[in-house]
Amino acid sequence: MKTFCGRANPTTGSMEWVEEGEDYDYHQEIARSRYADMLHDKDRNVKYYQGIRAAVNRVKERGEKAIVLDIGTGTGLLSMMAASAGADFCYAIEVFKPMANAAVKIVEKNGFSDKIKIINKHSTEVTVGLDGDMQCRANILVSELFDTELIGEGALPTYEHAHKYLVQEGCEAVPHRATVYVQLVESRRMWSWKKLFPVHVEAEDGEKILVPPSEMESCPGVPSVCDIQLNQMPSSDFSTLSDVVTMFSVDFSKPVQSASTYYRVQLEPVKSGKAQIVLSWWDIDMDPSGMINCTMAPYWVKPSSALQWRDHWMQCVYFLPREEPVLQGEKLYLTACRDEYSVWYNLQKAREGENKTDEEEHKDVHVESPVCRCRAHLLWNRPRFGELNDQNRTRQYIESLRKVLKTDSVCLCISDGSLLPVLAHYLGAKQVQCMQPSRIDCYHPHEFWQAFFKANHLEDKIKIIEARPELLKPSHLEDKKISVLVGEPFFTTSLLPWHNLYFWYARTAVSTHLASNVTVLPQSASLHMMVVEFQDLWRIRSPCGTCEGFDVQTMDDMIKDSLNFRESKEAEPHPLWEYPCKSLSEPQEVLTFDFTKTVPQHCLSTEGSVKLLRKGKSHGAVLWMEYHLAADISVSTGLMQLSNEKGNCEWNPHCKQAVYFFSSVIESEILSDPTAVTYAINFDTKTGEIAMDFKL
Numbered sequence: 001m002k003t004f005c006g007r008a009n010p011t012t013g014s015m016e017w018v019e020e021g022e023d024y025d026y027h028q029e030i031a032r033s034r035y036a037d038m039l040h041d042k043d044r045n046v047k048y049y050q051g052i053r054a055a056v057n058r059v060k061e062r063g064e065k066a067i068v069l070d071i072g073t074g075t076g077l078l079s080m081m082a083a084s085a086g087a088d089f090c091y092a093i094e095v096f097k098p099m100a101n102a103a104v105k106i107v108e109k110n111g112f113s114d115k116i117k118i119i120n121k122h123s124t125e126v127t128v129g130l131d132g133d134m135q136c137r138a139n140i141l142v143s144e145l146f147d148t149e150l151i152g153e154g155a156l157p158t159y160e161h162a163h164k165y166l167v168q169e170g171c172e173a174v175p176h177r178a179t180v181y182v183q184l185v186e187s188r189r190m191w192s193w194k195k196l197f198p199v200h201v202e203a204e205d206g207e208k209i210l211v212p213p214s215e216m217e218s219c220p221g222v223p224s225v226c227d228i229q230l231n232q233m234p235s236s237d238f239s240t241l242s243d244v245v246t247m248f249s250v251d252f253s254k255p256v257q258s259a260s261t262y263y264r265v266q267l268e269p270v271k272s273g274k275a276q277i278v279l280s281w282w283d284i285d286m287d288p289s290g291m292i293n294c295t296m297a298p299y300w301v302k303p304s305s306a307l308q309w310r311d312h313w314m315q316c317v318y319f320l321p322r323e324e325p326v327l328q329g330e331k332l333y334l335t336a337c338r339d340e341y342s343v344w345y346n347l348q349k350a351r352e353g354e355n356k357t358d359e360e361e362h363k364d365v366h367v368e369s370p371v372c373r374c375r376a377h378l379l380w381n382r383p384r385f386g387e388l389n390d391q392n393r394t395r396q397y398i399e400s401l402r403k404v405l406k407t408d409s410v411c412l413c414i415s416d417g418s419l420l421p422v423l424a425h426y427l428g429a430k431q432v433q434c435m436q437p438s439r440i441d442c443y444h445p446h447e448f449w450q451a452f453f454k455a456n457h458l459e460d461k462i463k464i465i466e467a468r469p470e471l472l473k474p475s476h477l478e479d480k481k482i483s484v485l486v487g488e489p490f491f492t493t494s495l496l497p498w499h500n501l502y503f504w505y506a507r508t509a510v511s512t513h514l515a516s517n518v519t520v521l522p523q524s525a526s527l528h529m530m531v532v533e534f535q536d537l538w539r540i541r542s543p544c545g546t547c548e549g550f551d552v553q554t555m556d557d558m559i560k561d562s563l564n565f566r567e568s569k570e571a572e573p574h575p576l577w578e579y580p581c582k583s584l585s586e587p588q589e590v591l592t593f594d595f596t597k598t599v600p601q602h603c604l605s606t607e608g609s610v611k612l613l614r615k616g617k618s619h620g621a622v623l624w625m626e627y628h629l630a631a632d633i634s635v636s637t638g639l640m641q642l643s644n645e646k647g648n649c650e651w652n653p654h655c656k657q658a659v660y661f662f663s664s665v666i667e668s669e670i671l672s673d674p675t676a677v678t679y680a681i682n683f684d685t686k687t688g689e690i691a692m693d694f695k696l
């Protein structure tokens, strides 16, 4: 079987599919998997163990043998818990081959090989019978197949099938049930991830206001879940309009139906405001009584209880199709629609004196999954919407453009989904053209731009060049030379901060079209680095050793091998506004990239050391880019602010930063003789990638 792995090439801005050989062992999937995070989730593990013990006891008390079906066993953890709790036999199903192999080793090492059978299959392929995978149906169903949206990893069809074919009627299930909760909120910050707000530009001939096309107003957006660490959202960034409401629950001990359906609840706003967002999370009861409960409720819901940090389960943000003004105390209906894998929401007002019959209710429920009609949601993802709506940032670009543009400027903008061409036009550039070079095979942004230009009476004012930078011809530019070349830079295929250096490659490719006195904006970029201690993020890459008394070191070793296979010396992207950390060193500029010149043939490398100035654990280094737009105006895609006493960091909320986890953690203690971390960083101009190495 051939395996293809997609990777963006930062020197061409396009996605490339690399065919991996027979020996491809899913190293990237393992290295970046969430298994370590789950094994570090103490709250989850303890409660599963309690729930499993209780279920085994209930079965034993009935005088039955306890036969367990563990779907998606991963490391084998839940089966080992069941075997320890006295289960007679466990069938542990795991579809992902490298994990199934690891589970065999872990189960053996912990001495459970005679009690646990690992079956490397998808659960829907498992057979029951004398010469089947399972000798008989199980009477305890254990599994952990949930994502932040609960059902996104296919829990419903898996349970549906298991009840039909793999477990006995009246079986025990751990967890016993899941419940989904919602709360209606107004939040300019979160709403800015869904809609483009009007952009104000002070032009020569008065104020111009850029508006989105009208189709965006009621566009339902895209169905993909927006999952975030809601506990990092300060309460000043949203206002709750309703109490927390139970939306729906699923009983896993009974036959489960996965077919599309909807649930409706009545709401009375506790406050008047603009209903924009539905925040949602779930909890699971490990036993029927509900005494063993594991919840994803955010900080303001149960302020007294300790929050368990986890990254494999967060909270969901759902965007209503359109903003709805609501009044305190009025009657509203909130509908959750779902298909097998995803959930979406609708809000309706109850009309005066109305008592809907079931049939009437059914009529106005939109069960089709949301599809973007305005096309902007295909062009811009949620953080990108947030970035374009960031007025501070826009102001900096406007100021810089104003400094460099003249009335005879011939301006070319190279960036994906950028508003810079429109800003350049308003600020007086004579000719404005743009290129959006990243290739997303199935999507051409043309129709969106046509609608956008039309809404702003800009047809004919801005020309989109379809060619890639290396194929630019003088005719595309009406035989003129470019006097101002601009970019944010932003490209949709960028994963790591420095992938936006594709702008430099594109600038190099269009060199022959640049006027001799061309202005390039940004004029340069710089790479910055800082050593940090993470509050929690370290868990996702840290070995577990033992988990609830079970030796899972085999898993640690497997992750380490995979990291060493390719990932070492490579950083990974994380949006750090969601993952607090404290700086242990000063931020340091480590490389600069001069956009006024072409990309050099040779690599750019640097070596040096940073001093650890604060007491703490050095988990890794964070790296980010800063763009120098014009004299005195720079934008940072990483650190925005650093408070000096404690080292608390504020990160750009729209961007992912690069995190390089150190292979071992050092604790710095004394400040009189600070420890130094030495680094070597290399930007390979041939590949556009940055490799790095740190020594503690």
Ligand code: SAH
Residues within 6 Å of the ligand: 038, 039, 071, 072, 073, 074, 075, 076, 077, 078, 093, 094, 095, 096, 099, 121, 122, 123, 124, 143, 144, 145, 154, 158
């Ligand atoms: N049970 C483990 C791992 C949970 S992660 C623990 O609690 O620590 C979920 C695992 O289920 C993944 O390894 C995934 O590959 C597997 N999986 C998901 N759906 C499955 C299915 N229908 N059949 C078999 N394995 C499945």
